[in-house]
Amino acid sequence: MKSKEVILVVLGLFCIVVVRGQRVLDTIYTNETTNVALFFPSPVQQAVTGHEGFVFSYDREEAGYVGLLQGVEGPNSNLLVITSNGGVYAYILSYAKELLQLNHFVQKEHRIGIERPNAAKVPINSTSHRVSGHNEKIIGKLLGQNSKSLARERKKGMVFRLEDMHYIENDVYLVGAIKNRSGIDFEVGYLEVLRINGSKKRRASYQEIQLEVKQTVGLSHTIATGETIRFVLVMPKFVLGDQERLKLILRELQGNRTLEIIY
Incomplete structure (x- = not known):
């Protein structure tokens, strides 16, 4: 093929x-x-x-x-x-x-x-803040740690950051943050997590594959201007290959603002 x-x-x-x-x-x-x-x-x-x-x-x-x-x-x-x-x-x-x-x-x-x-896009819904008993202690500990910065993008007053990535048992936990200094509230549409292989400079070999997200915690419907939120994505265990990277895309619901980070 x-x-x-x-x-x-x-x-x-x-x-x-x-x-x-x-x-x-x-x-x-x-x-x-x-x-x-x-x-x-x-x-x-x-x-x-x-x-x-x-x-x-x-x-x-x-x-x-x-x-x-x-x-x-x-x-x-x-x-x-x-x-x-x-x-x-x-x-x-x-x-x-x-x-x-x-x-x-x-x-x-x-x-x-x-x-x-589909399920590969992280929905922002009423259950996004609920934590199962199995994950409650893990997620609480991750959100309580000092923030880091593995990758980030700044654009028009918005900051989208991947802070940490943990392999725990059969899951991967991604810790992220969103800061809004744009002067306009940011209404979240959805968040995508993709595995990318290759380079866009060589279009014939470039691929993006969406990854499943089982649970979201702390990802709000709206990030008000002046607000910073931290969140955790729980995903089935995956391992990136030597030529692969992780890409997160945050899209605004009604507006045109899109933030992308690659790790």
């Missing part, structure tokens, strides 16, 4: 899509010398092409509404896009030397389905 096909399979695991009936996918034509722009009704959250001959570029940090597409002559491929409100869009990609349309304004009605978050 080619690496790009692997990435498509992995992205398929990110969501369960509610399909709104079968329909023929639209074809978008592109080439290697011209940017073809796609404007979506909601910010682009994730996107992947089925063949490395086609490249779809979008703002991963600010979650913008536009993506730019280029491709080289070769076999047809496909594009899958998931927007921040859960909309799923899919297209056939084809090469054309001469392009008749350079801008595509995507309507909400063009989506093929809606994403349903």
Whole structure:
């Protein structure tokens, strides 16, 4: 299986899509010398092409509404896009030397389905502060320790930090913190934990695989301006390979703010 096909399979695991009936996918034509722009009704959250001959570029940090597409002559491929409100869009990609349309304004009605978050995305719900008896002492001890900083990102007054990582019996405990100095409350949408392999500079070998999170403790719905919270994620035991790293992505519920850290 080619690496790009692997990435498509992995992205398929990110969501369960509610399909709104079968329909023929639209074809978008592109080439290697011209940017073809796609404007979506909601910010682009994730996107992947089925063949490395086609490249779809979008703002991963600010979650913008536009993506730019280029491709080289070769076999047809496909594009899958998931927007921040859960909309799923899919297209056939084809090469054309001469392009008749350079801008595509995507309507909400063009989506093929809606994403349903699965267990790999850490939900922020009413049970996130409950601690089972088995883990209560462990988590209490971890939250009571002095904070460290294994990895962090600062952006626009927000600080997202991975403080510690512990292997205890059959689980992995990640200790993190979020500080809000932005002047605007940060409403948490969800938090993703991924295992990454390779480098984005070599797109053909880059993979992201979501990891399961069994329990969250201390992860609030809202981090008010001026507030700092610490939290613990409890995960089934995993071991990173020599070429693998851990990636945490914190996404805002309604706004466009996204924070990423890599350890």
